Amino acid sequence: MPIPPVVLTPGVSTPAEVEYPPPLRPKMPSQQVTTVPASSVSVAPPTNVVEAAKQLAAWTAVDKHVTKDCQVIGIGSGSTVPYVVERIVAQGPEVNKDRVFIPTGFQSKELIVDAHLRLGDVDQYPHIDVTIDGAxxxxxxxxxxxxxxxxxxxxxxxxxxxxxxxxxADYRKNSEVLGTNWTQGVPVEVAPFAYAKVLYNLRMLGSTNPKLRMAKMKAGPIVSDNGNFVIDAPFNETEMSDPLTLLTRIKMLTGVVEVGLFCHMAKAVYFGNQDGSVMAKFYDGHEEHYDNTSPSNEVPPPPAAGAGAAKAGGASLSQTTKEADTGVQPPPAPALGVHQ
Ligand SMILES: O=C[C@H](O)[C@H](O)[C@H](O)COP(=O)(O)O
Incomplete structure (x- = not known):
């Protein structure tokens, strides 16, 4: 049955006058977007050594790589990334007001929006200054x-x-060979209709018991942000020792959308350690260590609990830090002296 046209009678509310329920997130005027204090980022304080290590790594990486001239910033996914956003927000509204942040999925989109940072997408900004992610x-x-x-x-x-x-990342992610600690297999995103064929192909490639990843609170497989399925494909140490070759083989399988092997891509990896230090490994093979042994790097204690980054756990970590290299003035960070 065709939908009848709307007939407007004088004196009766026009659609424009109808009151709609407010949006879930009130639209914020642009000037407000830039003036929300850092303390509004709701990152729970680290409650254990692993969380503290994640925060140390994230803060140090932001201090080193999210410089003043970074305008387009990619935000990764996972449990370490909220500390990245926390530290970026702590750089202050002045530096963040002209930046745009690109998410890698639903979780990071929410982080960006909740922190009142400006959200963009990679189709608008195909060239990003820096992306920080977990692993x-x-x-x-x-x-x-x-x-x-x-x-x-x-x-x-x-x-x-x-x-x-x-x-x-925290110290548990640091291995000689991939697959040593992460034993559930290489994540392989597949077009749903092709999953059984790809499972078969992965077995042929030598994967020991590849499995379709199942949802925990939903019947059936997990569905990615792109509407695809994910297979976890374990391989033996020999295959994992040459991840680029393995990546190429898996990627060639029709139905595979992307493979969770990232080869020769990272410029630097920051590992937060159990002892409160951070180790950074760089693509050129050199390493840097940040710890609290350098008195010349001491700065005043962080703001009182409840304010800014201290609220999010800064006060419980090391209280001395090296001045950030970013040209911006964040609050005291856990990363300290540098030993190459
Ligand atoms: O798909 C998820 C991502 O690759 C994460 O970055 C990765 O799983 C690491 O997450 P987390 O920091 O929670 O260990």
Missing amino acids: DEVDKDLNCIKGGGACHLREKVLAEAADTWVIV
């Missing part, structure tokens, strides 16, 4: 397994689009 495991050559949260397609797009791609 499930990193090998000695800075190759990574990613996709534990099924975000690796968008993550790889934002990694490739970035001049600088930086990884932040």
Whole structure:
């Protein structure tokens, strides 16, 4: 039955006068977007050594790589990335007001929006200054397994689009060979209708028991932000020792959308350690260590609890820091002296 045309009777409300319920997130005038204090970022304080290590890594990486001239910034996914956003917000509204932030998925989009940072997308900004992301495991050559949260397609797009791609992780992710600690397999995003064929292909490639990743609170498989399925494909140590070859083989399988092996992409990886230090490994093979042994780097204690970054755990970590290299003035960070 055709929909009848709307007939407007004089004196009766026009559609424009109808009151609609408010949007879920009130639209903020642009000047407000830039003046929300850092303390509004709701990152729970680190409650254990692993969380503290993630925060240390994230803060240090932001201090080193999110410089004043970074205008387009990619935000990765996972449990380490909220600390990245926290530290960026702590750089202050003045520096953030002209920046745009590109998410790698639903989670990071929410982080950006909730922090009142400006959201963009990679189709508007195909050239990114710096992307900071987490990883499930990193090998000695800075190759990574990613996709534990099924975000690796968008993550790889934002990694490739970035001049600088930086990884932040805790000490458990640091391995000689991929697959040592992350044993559930290489995440492989597949077009749903092709999953059974790709499972078969992966077995032929030598994967030991590849599995379709199932949802926890939903019957059936997990569905990525792109509407695809994810297979976790374990391979033996020999295959994992040459991740670029393995990546190429898996990527060639028709039906595969993206593979959670990121080879030769990272410029630097920051590992937060149990002892409160941070180790950074760089693509050229050199390493840097940040700890609290350099008195020349001491700065005043952080603001009182509840204010800014201290609220998010800064006060419980090291209280001395090296002045950030970013040209912006964040609050005291956990990363300290540099030993090469
Ligand atoms: O798909 C998810 C991403 O690749 C994450 O960056 C990765 O799983 C690491 O997450 P987390 O920092 O929680 O260990």
